[in-house]
Amino acid sequence: MTLLRRVSISTLAAVLAGSVVSGPAQAALDPAAVAAVVASAADAAASSAPVSTGGGVVERAAAVAAGNAGSPAVLRARAAVAEDYWTAARKASATPADLPSASSAFSASPSSPASRGGSAVAGARPRAGTSGSFAGVGPSGIRTLDATTDSMTGRIFFVDDKGENRSCSGSTINSNGKRIVFTAGHCVHGGGSGRTWFDVSRWIFEPAYHNGSPYGTWTAQSLWTKTGWINDANRSYDVAAAVMQDKDGKHIVDVVGGQGIRWGSGYNRAETMLGYPSAAPYNGTKLITCPGATADDGGFPMLECTMTGGASGGPWLDEYGVRNWAYVNGVSSWQFWRDGDQSKVYKWQSPYFSDDTAGSLFNLVKDK
Incomplete structure (x- = not known):
């Protein structure tokens, strides 16, 4: 429960609604993996400020929505989400x-x-x-x-x-x-x-x-x-x-x-x-x-x-x-x-x- 207490109710709701994992990919992950992804999203959201460069401002990408940062275990869980989600049928139906x-x-x-x-x-x-x-x-x-x-x-x-x-x-x-x-x-x-x-x-x-x-x-x-x-x-x-x-x-x-x-x-x-x-x-x-x-x-x-x-x-x-x-x-x-x-x-x-x-x-x- 320590891991889950790091996550706000709104973040957890977003995950359950599908902003981190959804559809068949959700069932493919065990609860610990889902919790790890949720914790990562909360950590990332705290560090998502824009970054300034000499050639103009470049916005740091949505560490907010789907957990851009995390431990190797979190990243492996997210890779599993992606590969499970993108079936041959979904690729074939993807539009430009x-x-x-x-x-x-x-x-x-x-x-x-x-x-x-x-x-x-x-x-x-x-x-x-x-x-x-x-x-x-x-x-x-x-x-x-x-x-x-x-x-x-x-x-x-x-x-x-x-x-x-x-x-x-x-x-x-x-x-x-x-x-x-x-x-x-x-x-x-x-x-x-x-x-x-x-x-x-x-x-x-x-x-x-x-x-x-x-x-x-x-x-x-x-x-x-x-x-x-x-x-x-x-x-x-x-x-x-x-x-x-x-x-x-x-x-x-x-x-x-x-x-x-x-x-x-x-x-x-x-x-x-x-x-x-x-x-x-x-x-x-x-x-x-x-x-x-x-x-x-x-x-x-x-x-x-x-x-x-x-x-x-x-x-x-x-x-x-x-x-x-x-x-x-x-x-x-x-x-x-x-x-x-x-x-x-x-x-x-x-x-x-x-x-x-x-x-x-x-x-x-x-x-x-």
Whole structure:
């Protein structure tokens, strides 16, 4: 009972209602494991204040809703929750994440209705800052599977703040901690008024996905994004990072490798967009690539590509094919289609990767 007395009635009620464990996953955990997760959520909520960085404020992710911190036993229990929850049937039924809301200033047909809520931007340029980069790395040790640039990209599954099963794309990023996955902000938080963090206890990444991953399922430990996205759904800040739990005692980047990251490098760069589109005519089972050159599309980098929803958060890779890793210099954030037909996507935009956006976010999480 000592453990349970550390938890408020409201926190315990939230757990029983499903904000930490729910559905079949709830029955899969014994009472001690549930109590451990509840205690972790209470501890984490006490330390969830925003963290300031030189390039702008980055909000610490919802240690509040699902227990981002905890002992190894707590993390193992949460990993079990995630893996039990994400059955093949739930993955197959997961729909693409909600995309950022539109602004009437856009002349092309956006992929989200203008009434979605929160404020939006039309061509807002990031504040000036220094350029920077961090090199990628292949996997450590001898592997029976050849890790490549593509194997560092994977499919993300999560439960959003409306309780709906969703999917995005993402990529591992090399860092000092070797535990980072980069994606879009709208793959971790709803963005804007009335929206909140997604359930970290059911946020998973499957690298080299093809109806499952040869590298297994990796569970998030914490989720991070910019306050510009959290508060205003500002597409200039639609970028996020997940710190992943270790699996079998290994960091994810040591197993599959990690891309490098680059910011402040301008437009008109030869880049390749990678992702797992799951809306028609695609089904989310295969990695799709779109090579091209980035254009300055009202302040946002743009690539021509026909990928549909589900590709959100996928990396835009600079120096793709040069070695077995490349530099992430964007993530898929916003799509445009023709003739009012969502299957006729013709281009995507990314937030501009500057020190104020991706650079400051990466520097905050690189040692975790």
